[in-house]
Amino acid sequence: MTTFYFHIGQAKTGTSAIQSFLNHNRKLLATKYSVLYPNFDQDDFTEGDLHNHGHFFEQTKDDLDLCILKFNKCAQYASNCEMNSVIISFEGFEWEWWPSLIAKIVQELKLEYKIILYLRRQDTYLEAAWKQWGHKIKDCKNIHEFKAISNLQWLETTQRWLNHLDIRAFIVKPYEKKTIGTDVVKDFLATLNINDISTFSTPESCFRNENHGLTSEVIEILRLCSISVDNPNNHGLLSFIYLSLSEKFKKAPMESYQILSPIERIQIIEEFTPSNNKLAEIFWGKGIPLFSEPLPDINAPWEKNSELTLEKVIPILMEILISQSNQIEFLKQQNQNMPTLLEDHKIQSNEVLILKNQIKDLQNSVFHNLLFCSFPKEIFQKSKFNQQILVTRKTDDLLEIIITGEDPQIILPAFRLSKRPMMLIIDLTSSIAGKAQIYFLTSRCKNYSESNSIISPFPDGRNPISFIIHEHDLRGRLRLDFEQNESAIQIHSICGKN
Secondary structure, eight states: OOEEEEEOOOTTSSHHHHHHHHHHTHHHHHHHHOEEOOOTTSSSTTSSOOOOSHHHHHHHTTOHHHHHHHHHHHHHHHHHTTOSEEEEEOOOTTOTTHHHHHHHHHHHHTOEEEEEEEEOOHHHHHHHHHHHTGGGOTTOOSHHHHHHTSOOOHHHHHHHHHTTSOGGGEEEEEOSHHHHTTOHHHHHHHHTTOOOOTTSOOOOOSTTTOOOEEOHHHHHHHHHTGGGOSSTTOOHHHHHHHHHSOGGGEEOTTSOOSOSOHHHHHHHHHHHHHHHHHHHHHHHOTTOOSOOSOOOOTTSOOOOTTSOOHHHHHHHHHHHHHHHHHHHHHHHHHHHTOOOOOSSHHHHHHHHHHHHHOGGGGGGSTTTTEEEEEOHHHHHHHSEEEESEEEEEEOSSOEEEEEOSSSOEEEOOOOOOOSSOEEEEEEEEESSOEEEEEEEEESSOOSOOGGGEEEEEEOSEEEEEEEEEOOSOEEEEEEEEEOOOSSEEEEEEEEEEO
16 A cells, blocks of 8 residues: 655755655656655656645645545555655645644545654754744844744644644654764655665755755845845845855855854753653653754854954955856857847837747748747647646736746747757746746756756846757757746747747
8 A cells, every 4th residue: 555655844954955856856766666756737746847745735725625636646646556655745844734634635535644754953953944034034133033933842833743643653853963864865765765876866956956054154144135035935145145155155964053152052952852852752752862962062162153244244245246257257158149139129029929920931031940939828738837837817818827936937838949059039028027047958968957047037018038048959848937926927929949
């Protein structure tokens, strides 16, 4: 019988790395190991790109019938394909509605299930959460103010899960080197009896796949820039600065951020030790601590690095400027090779309309080298809207979508691609300015990666935007990403030309 493994987090325990690995190796896990990491956006659950299941649950949590229907199809698929395991991963340990929803799913469908929960000691969790979210909260001037509004009682949150689900189904692991080593992905797979990971491929290193650490000086700079961040889950600035800096300003997984002093860390540990012991007793019996890593050395050298000085700030800012300068030079070189297709936006829009009405006569038009021209109805029918995209309206003239998450993606139709450099033109309307990014595949790189992508900013209103792909070996499908925003984007056409 298939076992459903619900991986519930918690946050800051390597969840992004686990999810990106499962997403990246979805097909291999299913075919070789009989482990299904289902993509609920596809009829074939082993296809496509779905990083985690958070968006699925947020869409269906208020529609139990739809949620049960999807899970029933998934369970039937797993049974028909003789899958041993199905993994559902969503970093929702603290979401109050999720335990009862999972309970309803497993009870309704009579599923065999396990709950995988990694827990991180409160002192190291607090530092990691301050890096990720806390510094963006405008009312929190430091990590101590952030602690005051944070719920660090793991016993209280776990009890909410135990109120709905069988305690015997829980697999609880402390997120610390002494227990799981330095590779949480390897430890997670060992839970599924997969001990050799040499046959798997590694996802690209990016902010979506790994929530990287930064030094305390960089985090303090980010805190001072929090006025430009609309909410704590907007990681655009954090990702930008991370990608602009060298390794000396970054922190390896499981290493301390050195934001809290050893004394402060010990005080936090002692504050939560009683409740942590009660939680450990629930799962493992008396006498076994929840966390077994040594306490911080009170005599260890420590300096309060968050206080910024010119000597600390200038090298960081210079690295960011140099990185941006290099990117600008690269874009200038690309722009020098970019052919002038149309003189202005008005002419370009008119030519797109001509293409729609005279597509059978393209050889006699200005677009005689056209590879393809796709319009809203065809785009909707043949694309894969499988990542944080909600379609709100579709007509013969436009396809309207709303961005619902931080990493929206559309796998575009299987266009005819060229073995020569090509220009891609997307005619769209947006209520606010933003950025679009095109990812492409080659025979050498069969996974979407930042190195094989092009970013094009666009103003508000209706604007055709263009991408020049200087690649002679295009394969597979193009992927279209948008910068996160809450406004609607209307796509009128997508055209490609040599």
